Amino acid sequence: MSEKKIGLWSLTALVFSSMVGAGVFSLPQNMAAVAGAEAVLIGWLVTGIGILALAACFLYLARLRPALDGGIYSYAREGFGDLVGFFSAWGYWLCATIGVVGYLVVAFAAIGGFTDTPERVWFGEGNTGWAFLGESCILWAVHLLVARGVQQAALFNLVATLAKSLPLLLFVAFACYWFDPVVFHAEPGGESLQQSVSEQVRNTMLITLWVFTGIEGAAVLSARARNKRDVGRATVLGVVLALTLYVLVSVLALGILNRPELAALPNPSMAGLMAHMTGSWGKALISLGLIVSVLASYVSWTLFSAEVPYSAAQRGAFPALFTRQNRHGTPIASLWLTSLTVQGCLLLVWLLGKGYTNLLLISTSMILVPYFLIGAFLLKLTLSGEGDRKARLAAVIATGYGLWLLYAAGLEYLLLSLLLYGPGLLLFLHTRRKLGLSLSGRERWLAGLALVALLPALWSFGQQWS
Numbered sequence: 001m002s003e004k005k006i007g008l009w010s011l012t013a014l015v016f017s018s019m020v021g022a023g024v025f026s027l028p029q030n031m032a033a034v035a036g037a038e039a040v041l042i043g044w045l046v047t048g049i050g051i052l053a054l055a056a057c058f059l060y061l062a063r064l065r066p067a068l069d070g071g072i073y074s075y076a077r078e079g080f081g082d083l084v085g086f087f088s089a090w091g092y093w094l095c096a097t098i099g100v101v102g103y104l105v106v107a108f109a110a111i112g113g114f115t116d117t118p119e120r121v122w123f124g125e126g127n128t129g130w131a132f133l134g135e136s137c138i139l140w141a142v143h144l145l146v147a148r149g150v151q152q153a154a155l156f157n158l159v160a161t162l163a164k165s166l167p168l169l170l171f172v173a174f175a176c177y178w179f180d181p182v183v184f185h186a187e188p189g190g191e192s193l194q195q196s197v198s199e200q201v202r203n204t205m206l207i208t209l210w211v212f213t214g215i216e217g218a219a220v221l222s223a224r225a226r227n228k229r230d231v232g233r234a235t236v237l238g239v240v241l242a243l244t245l246y247v248l249v250s251v252l253a254l255g256i257l258n259r260p261e262l263a264a265l266p267n268p269s270m271a272g273l274m275a276h277m278t279g280s281w282g283k284a285l286i287s288l289g290l291i292v293s294v295l296a297s298y299v300s301w302t303l304f305s306a307e308v309p310y311s312a313a314q315r316g317a318f319p320a321l322f323t324r325q326n327r328h329g330t331p332i333a334s335l336w337l338t339s340l341t342v343q344g345c346l347l348l349v350w351l352l353g354k355g356y357t358n359l360l361l362i363s364t365s366m367i368l369v370p371y372f373l374i375g376a377f378l379l380k381l382t383l384s385g386e387g388d389r390k391a392r393l394a395a396v397i398a399t400g401y402g403l404w405l406l407y408a409a410g411l412e413y414l415l416l417s418l419l420l421y422g423p424g425l426l427l428f429l430h431t432r433r434k435l436g437l438s439l440s441g442r443e444r445w446l447a448g449l450a451l452v453a454l455l456p457a458l459w460s461f462g463q464q465w466s
Contacts, residue, residue, distance in 0.1 A: 005226035006154045008234055011218040013158040014300050015238025018214025021297035022106045022268075024168065024246060025290045027211070028253035029269030032262035034203035036190025037254045042197070043204030044247050050401030051212050054371065055239040056394035057378045058219050059232030064378075064386055066228045070311030071219025072370045079377035082317060083428065083443040087450075088373055089312040090424035091366035091417070092216075096305040097338050099213075099367075101345040103298040104135040110268075110290045132350040136343060138295065142302050143339045149328040150224055153303055160296035167289030168245060171270060174277045175252035184255035192260060202408075209408055211246060213367055214297075215239055216374070220304045223311070224329075306335040316435050317428060365413040366420065372402030418450065418457040425450055 006014075023030075031040050061068070061075060068074040072092045077085025105126035112123030112131070123131040146153045190200050218225070218234040225231050249270070253262055256273055265272040268290055274282035310331030313322035324333040375398030382392035406414065425447060432439070439447060 006151055006221060006224050007226050008230040010151075010154040010158045011221070011225060011230055011234035012237045012241075013161040014154060014221065014303065015214065015217040015234055016241050017157055017161040017164075017296045018217045018300040018304070019212055019238065019242045020164075020168075020245065020293065021103060021214075022290065022294045023211045024249060025268035025270045025286065025293070027207075027246065027250050027270070028262055028273055029265045029267055030207050031204060031250045032254065032259045034193070034207070035200035036187050036193065036197075036259055037184055037251070038188045039190060039197050039200030040204055040250055040254065043201045043208060044243075044250070046201070047205060047208040047212075048243055048247075050397060050404070051215065051239055051243065052236075053394045053397035053401060054212075054375060055215060055236045056391075057374050057398045058216065058235040060387055060391040060394060061374070061378055061381075062219070062222070062228060062232035064381060064391075069223035070308065071222055071231075072216050072374075073308055073312050073317070074315075075219075075377045076370060076373045077315065077317070079380055080373065081440065081443060082315075082432075083439065083446055084373070085315075086312065086317040086424070086428045087421060088370040089308050089317060090421065090428075092370050093305060093308045093338075094420055094424075095213075095365075095367040096301050096308070097341045098345055100298050100301040100305065101342055101349060103294040103301070104138060104342075104346065105131070105349055107138070107291050107294045107298075108134050110287055110294075113287055114284075127349050129350065132346055135346050138298070139339060139342055139346065142299055143335065145299070146302055146306060146335055147326060147328065147330050147332060150221070150303060150307075150330055152328075153299060154221075157296055157299045157303075160292060160299065164289055164293040164296050167285050168249075168293075171274055171286065172245070172248050172252065174274065174282070175248070175256060178277050179252050179255035181255065183258055187259050190259060205404075206408055208246075209405060212239070212242065214300065214304075216370070217300060217304055220307050220311075223307075302335075302338065305338040306331050309334040309337060316431065316437065319427070319431050319434075365409045366417045368402070368405045368409055368414075372399065372406060375399035375402050415453070415457050418453050421450060422454050 035043065058071070065075070065078065068078055073085055073089035076088035107126070108123045108131040109126035111134075112121070112126070115122045116124065121128065123134070126135070142153075145156060189197060193200065195203075215235060215238070218231045218238070222228065222231045253269075253273055256262075256276065257265075262269070262273075268286065271283045271286040271290070274286045309318045309322045310325075310333075312318040313320060313334070322331065322334045322337065324331070326332040375395055378387070378391060379395035379399050381387060382395050429439075429447070
């Protein structure tokens with residue numbers, strides 16, 4: 001079995017690419033619709049502090065616990081026990097696997113912008129029969145790419161990330177040239193929204209809530225890193241690059257069109273802004289960049305989705321089947337599980353259309369619990385005497401930010417996510433029984449609480465669909 005290791009720049013590209021997908025192309029309109037310039041700046045300041053603290057947690061944990069591979073799962077397991085570790089791995093895997101379906105759907109919706117006509121709709125919103133066929137082809141092409149080796153797929157992602165960065169950098173360059181301070185200062189407090197600045201800040205943070213999912217990418221693949229210290233470095237570097245890009249895109253846009261005009265743009269609004277500055281060729285370039293961007297992000301998330309069950313299976317949280325690797329060192333059983341799940345979700349998109357959105361929102365909220373546990377684990381270590389004051393400060397900020405994310409995401413979706421945790425708990429109990437392992441007293445209480453909480457979750461789900 002041969003397995004090449006992943007270097008610093010490929011790890012950084014995985015972190016950056018997983019965070020910067022489709023969202024950045026709609027960010028100008030999304031921000032302008034809920035906030036003025038002042039609130040946007042404050043919102044990014046608060047988000048920047050929180051997300052950099054979370055990135056610092058990965059950096060410090062990589063130094064304090066270099067032997068822990070798998071990031072999201074292993075940190076939760078080491079800090080809070082086998083069951084919490086499993087919940088973290090299961091929730092993350094479901095979020096990553098169900099969430100990446102959106103990348104394929106968005107990509108083919110963007111392709112439809114080039115091919116569809118009023119007389120003939122080929123791809124529509126990414127949920128037509130032709131879109132299903134195209135998405136399935138991409139799915140299995142990426143499956144084959146990853147099956148040939150994680151390092152090779154990471155190298156492909158590095159090239160794709162460089163390619164998708166060029167249209168984004170070109171947009172920033174044109175936006176700097178077109179930026180008008182008078183337009184930017186025309187409505188700094190978002191007066192026409194008739195909301196307080198504090199309320200606008202909260203609304204911006206509900207948007208920034210999701211744009212940094214993927215920060216954990218290097219930690220998830222830590223077992224395949226050429227140098228374990230590169231895991232923390234790649235995380236911080238990827239976050240700094242993504243944060244810089246997000247701030248520039250959302251702030252510069254407010255100096256090109258006034259806030260109401262910007263809020264009225266159809267998404268992807270970056271394409272409309274580029275058309276305003278350069279004409280139709282700029283819009284086409286951004287649309288092409290969107291396609292490349294989401295496909296590169298899809299490769300990143302496929303790598304993460306395949307790695308987590310493999311890491312968990314090595315420690316008895318998932319069935320032993322998922323420890324299987326092929327001759328290229330790819331966790332092949334876990335990759336098959338991920339690809340078949342994505343294929344099933346694509347079928348649901350085709351058959352249900354927008355009805356799939358609720359499942360996507362529920363699964364996405366599941367990633368926030370692992371983020372909270374990262375900060376909480378480092379905080380636990382620093383309170384026991386490990387690390388320095390800087391590590392403790394990062395842990396306190398990241399833990400507080402994690403709690404805020406859970407609140408901002410909405411307790412309703414967190415409750416509904418228990419419907420997806422339920423089958424996972426049964427899988428965990430089955431695996432532990434086969435290994436002859438029993439739950440601790442605390443884990444029995446936690447498992448019982450999760451099962452009892454399924455009742456209000458089922459009631460809430462029934463209310464939504466009645």
